[in-house]
Amino acid sequence: MRRLSAGVLFAAAGFLVLTDSAAIGQTYVLWNFSSSGDHFGHSVAAAGDVDGDGVPDWIVGAPHANVAGGTIRKGNAKVFSGATGGILFVFWGNLQGGRFGEAVAGGGDANADGVPDLAVGEPQGLAWPGTLTVFSGTNGAPIHVLPGIDASGTFGASCAFLEDIDGDGGADVIVGAPLADTVQGNDGEVYVFSGMTGSLIHNFGGTALDQMFGLSVADAGDVDGDGTHDVVVGSRWSLLPPVPSQARVFSGANGSPLWTFTAGYQSFVYVAGAVPAAPSLVGGLVRFQGYVVDPGPLPLPGAMTPRLDLRIVP
Ligand SMILES: [Ca+2]
Ligand SMILES: [Ca+2]
Ligand SMILES: [Ca+2]
Numbered sequence: 127m128r129r130l131s132a133g134v135l136f137a138a139a140g141f142l143v144l145t146d147s148a149a150i151g152q153t154y155v156l157w158n159f160s161s162s163g164d165h166f167g168h169s170v171a172a173a174g175d176v177d178g179d180g181v182p183d184w185i186v187g188a189p190h191a192n193v194a195g196g197t198i199r200k201g202n203a204k205v206f207s208g209a210t211g212g213i214l215f216v217f218w219g220n221l222q223g224g225r226f227g228e229a230v231a232g233g234g235d236a237n238a239d240g241v242p243d244l245a246v247g248e249p250q251g252l253a254w255p256g257t258l259t260v261f262s263g264t265n266g267a268p269i270h271v272l273p274g275i276d277a278s279g280t281f282g283a284s285c286a287f288l289e290d291i292d293g294d295g296g297a298d299v300i301v302g303a304p305l306a307d308t309v310q311g312n313d314g315e316v317y318v319f320s321g322m323t324g325s326l327i328h329n330f331g332g333t334a335l336d337q338m339f340g341l342s343v344a345d346a347g348d349v350d351g352d353g354t355h356d357v358v359v360g361s362r363w364s365l366l367p368p369v370p371s372q373a374r375v376f377s378g379a380n381g382s383p384l385w386t387f388t389a390g391y392q393s394f395v396y397v398a399g400a401v402p403a404a405p406s407l408v409g410g411l412v413r414f415q416g417y418v419v420d421p422g423p424l425p426l427p428g429a430m431t432p433r434l435d436l437r438i439v440p
């Protein structure tokens with residue numbers, strides 16, 4: 127069993143697989159799940175050891191999942207035992223078409239009770255600003271339901287836990303709303319909330335039309351070495367004004383911008399966090415491009431080949 131915290135996870139064609147920083151390009155098939163049409167694996171995250179058996183667990187989103195016998199396409203997120211593959215929790219969305227499970231996060235102990243908690247976004251719906259729910263890893267109960275602000279802003283389309291930045295001992299939470307409007311339409315916004323109280327700590331915004339800042343978010347590790355973890359945000363290419371795809375890093379301590387990496391079209395749509403288990407990469411950023419999900423009845427758009435790249439922060 128490889129350490130899940132060391133890697134970046136993705137799901138491919140019904141298989142849950144893992145690549146880690148020590149073996150980039152290699153794939154380990156852990157379990158083969160059967161699912162069809164529910165977009166299982168659209169989001170995957172290491173969840174920490176939720177059930178306390180010493181083996182890290184997983185959370186996997188299926189944002190197109192049906193409620194059996196109920197409202198269709200509410201979406202769900204399942205927490206799986208890393209040891210057995212058994213289901214520890216199933217969380218369901220509230221809205222038909224709300225895409226609950228579009229984004230999932232795990233491994234952060236928001237309420238500081240010693241058990242890692244889970245976060246699931248429900249970003250879509252008619253005139254719906256989106257929500258991000260933080261669930262207790264102890265009993266599965268909601269700790270916070272964080273509301274989006276902009277209608278149709280897709281708040282909760284991305285999320286990540288962030289090591290405690292406000293000093294209350296609880297992990298904090300990063301949430302992206304990539305279709306929120308800050309100064310331009312769909313330029314996107316990102317929010318950092320206290321995992322303990324649910325109060326807003328930082329708010330970052332995009333700058334260009336359809337930039338979708340916040341398509342991806344992650345704990346970047348302590349990039350600037352001030353002792354507080356920082357935030358990395360991915361955004362896509364924009365024409366008005368012309369802005370390349372970016373990964374931007376913001377100080378967790380005071381919210382100031384620290385770094386901006388640019389690349390070509392869509393290169394930084396997905397960003398992932400630092401790689402704490404690989405000392406030579408501490409402070410580095412991992413980005414991965416493209417993932418393959420369960421496509422259901424529809425073909426995948428284009429050639430989506432899983433790939434993992436590393437980019438080291440100077
Ligand atoms: Ca476990
Ligand atoms: Ca907890
Ligand atoms: Ca905190």
Ligand SMILES: [Ca+2]
Nearest residue numbers: 348350352354
């Ligand atoms: Ca820092």
